[in-house]
Amino acid sequence: MNNLLSIEQLDRDQIERLMAQAARFAEVSDREIKKVPTLRGRLVVNLFYEASTRTRSSFELAAKRLSADVLNFAASGSSVDKGESLKDTIATLASYEPDALVIRSPRVGAAALVASWTGVSVINAGDGTHEHPTQALLDVFTLTRRIGRLDGRSIWIVGDVLHSRVARSNILAFTKLGARVTVCGPPTLIPPGIEALGCDVRYDLSELGQADVIYALRMQNERMHEDYVPSLHEYVSCYQINAGRLAAHQVLMHPGPVNRGVELSSDVADSPQALITAQVQAGVVVRMAVLYELLAGPRVTGGGGAPVAGAASASAQLA
């Protein structure tokens, strides 16, 4: 694997291998010294065209725990503000010969496009409303640690599916691992044709009781102004996950940041059934596993700043 561009490109074996690696890193994270020298001397560039707190910081922490050097490149305040094209920005960053480029962009397909331009390993940290593969991987990691294998489990993804890259990646990841996924939200926020991803569609929560897992999505205020829903009040009454809707046998997930009082009531967000903090914790070890998989394994030589194979295997042995 040279790049992580989408969950769509992964098969079940690859997802499970990443999960096993993340589990090994989770053990390291329990030690007093949490750092390993695996990627010493490697350079990871974080290129973020959108605001991000947890994704960017957890990629940075993951790279540092693996002893890599990290360069954070935020689009605002940079040459991007002066009108530089994505292609020219990538050419500039590639001249530093990074080993991995983590990119978040408001544009669908941006990570794949960057991968087509450079031999550097590219990790998609969110491309518009397309995919957010490391979020799905950390969600799978969190969920399987809590409830075991996902085969045959019912997972409901509730909210604004139309604008959610998390929803797309998670539908694909959960179904690849054998779960039955149902998406539920206002008809205006369910994209026509979403069934093609292998999920069912519901417009109300009347059958929510059948779910083993409820995955609530963030409901953004601007959707109200775009006439997708008439009011926040009506959204809350139809779709909020609260104590009256969350059954005792169910677990609750959310990609953060939570709009308390909108998609989740505070009591369920803070309940023991909520995995929200565990999701954040998993973010670091899962991103360590992704960096390890892309950078420490035997490499396909692909030009760019690719290190020599000998150095890669030597550092792999240190892990």
Place this chain on the structure above:
Amino acid sequence: MRRLYSAPTPPATLLITGARLVDPRSGVDRRGDLLINAGVIAEIGEPGLLSAPADAERVDGTGRHVFAAFVDPHVHLRVPGQEHKEDLHTATRAAAAGGYCAVVGMPNTAPVVDSTAVLGSLRDAALREARVPVGFMAAISPGLDGRGLTEMVELREAGALGFTDDGRPVVSAGLLRRAFQYQRLCGGVIALHEEDPTLSGAGAMHEGAVSALLGVAGIPSVSESTMVARDAALAGHEGGRVHMQHLSAIESVRAVEAAKAAGVRITAEASPHHLTLIDEDVRGLDTRLKMNPPLRAETDRKALIEAVRSGVIDCIATDHAPHAREDKDVPFEEAAMGTTGLETAFAALYTNLVIPGLLELGTLVERLTAGAGVLDLPMPLIAVGEPANVCLVDLEATWQVGEAGYESRSENCCFAGRQLRGRVLMTVAAGGVAYRERAFAIGVA
């Protein structure tokens, strides 16, 4: 009045021997010799029997086809204002290389063709630079802003073939109604890009399973078909003459069919890309496959093919839309809409429709020339006494699109990299040789 303009070319004297001549309108479909004398079709005879004047160029057409040359009612010449994408010379070179003997430019340039001053300068430029005859559409509304009408009478007198705000819909039904009323005075076809912007929104591809998977905002079929139905009704009510540009959806085809059945004076076109490619092809987010209207579903494509076959869609138009590399070398949602098409239209349609048996060769030739009839231009015909407008085509030749570059200044071709069959070897437009394929050797008798 004359409404096509091109640079003077020496009239050809040319004997094409032994080719299959195909022009359904003239009832010609036979092997024979074709003699062009001083730019005019002088004689059609049995193979090997015609003799040529001493100064005639002899072209061996054995195993090849001669078609009535094609007419494209919908191209973007990018002049004035975007000459870095295309100009009259490169656009008409591309047209000639595609077998076209005439093309019609859209007015969405910078500045817009909304005044006789701009139209006059274009006409003059065409008389200097155009390798095949070029006609021009003028805007319906000044600046394409959809707020008022251009000086339609003066624009017609200055040579405008008709009127369109192509690239944009005429959103206001009230304004379009006035345009149809005023058309009684000025004549000229009103051609419409049909799209309801409140339905298409910020969409970048067809709304369906592929857009759902990719997370790209969709352009639903109804954004086109509702406007086709609305504007067909307006044209019918006012007795107007309307032409529907680049149909993409099955619902639009049905709306045109219903309007024709109701007696509306309506014609329609479809593009080679909508007849050969679908939204599944956009999965890889190749920006060369981003156009407006978008590539739609297979059911839409099938309906378009059937409509071309039956005549509900009157003609094929490329919507040739050149773009600079920097407009396409960006993420899909940011990329400019449009594909070039003049150089690949025939081969793409022959390869994807005629070879698999979906369309007769004669019907394809008829629909590729029918744009002339839609815009009241002289029809290219293979008949004695007609001005020579023919193309010589090798249907056996296989080529890879883009491998040898393009005659167009731009390279945003949706068929790039594909293997196509059918290569234009030579084009005669308005009596003069407008194009010879580089590798195609010719001998003078």
